[in-house]
Structure formats: structure tokens, C-alpha cells
Amino acid sequence: MTADDLDGVYEITFIHPETGSISARAQDDAPLFDVALESGIELGYGCYDGTCLNCLARLREGEVVHAKEPVALTPDLLEAGFVLLCVAKATSHCTIEIGSHLREEAYPSLWGE
Numbered sequence: 355m356t357a358d359d360l361d362g363v364y365e366i367t368f369i370h371p372e373t374g375s376i377s378a379r380a381q382d383d384a385p386l387f388d389v390a391l392e393s394g395i396e397l398g399y400g401c402y403d404g405t406c407l408n409c410l411a412r413l414r415e416g417e418v419v420h421a422k423e424p425v426a427l428t429p430d431l432l433e434a435g436f437v438l439l440c441v442a443k444a445t446s447h448c449t450i451e452i453g454s455h456l457r458e459e460a461y462p463s464l465w466g467e
């Protein structure tokens with residue numbers, strides 16, 4: 355049986371530039387933050403509501419929807435593929451980049467050097 359055999363279940367690959375990748379299966383109603391945690395990935399979080407940027411990630415392949423408005427993301431960041439894992443759910447198989455470096459890329463004036 356493959357992930358394609360399971361309706362509403364997607365293969366999610368989380369990639370970190372330093373620690374490598376971890377793959378997991380996600381139900382389509384599961385916040386991707388929870389999927390990552392259940393896979394043993396330690397992610398920072400603050401609000402769990404789409405407002406603080408601590409769970410910032412970047413979608414490399416696939417599609418997600420934000421179940422709540424990701425108010426911490428500007429339209430340009432959304433266009434660039436940034437997502438907030440606490441309010442994001444998969445709608446396809448996905449590859450997602452994770453890591454604190456993404457906050458520096460998204461908001462260099464706040465977190466950059």
C-alpha cells in the first residue's frame with residue numbers, strides 16, 4: 355500500500371538544511387505542525403494561531419491551505435511559498451523546508467544580522 359492508496363493522507367517530507375529530511379504521513383485535517391512534532395521534529399512555537407512566525411516554513415513542492423488566516427505573513431511571503439505550520443494543512447504530497455534561517459530570510463530587518 356502506498357500513500358496514494360489512502361484517501362486524504364499525504365506524504366510530507368520535512369527538509370532542514372543542517373539535519374536532513376524526515377518523511378511522515380499526514381491526514382488532510384492535521385495541522386502540519388502536529389505532523390512534524392509526531393515525527394520527532396522539534397519546532398519552536400508561540401501562538402499556535404498564525405500570528406508569531408515561530409513555526410515559519412517554506413513549501414518547496416505540493417500544496418497546503420491555511421485553516422486560519424496566517425496574519426504574520428505578507429502577500430509577498432505567501433507568494434514566495436512561506437507557510438505557518440500551526441495553521442497549515444496539506445492538500446497534496448508536500449516537501450517543506452524548515453529551520454530558523456527562514457525567519458531571517460523572510461524578515462531580515464527583524465532577525466537578520
Ligand code: FES
Nearest residue numbers: 401402406409440
Ligand atoms: S506558532 Fe505562532 S505562527 Fe505558528
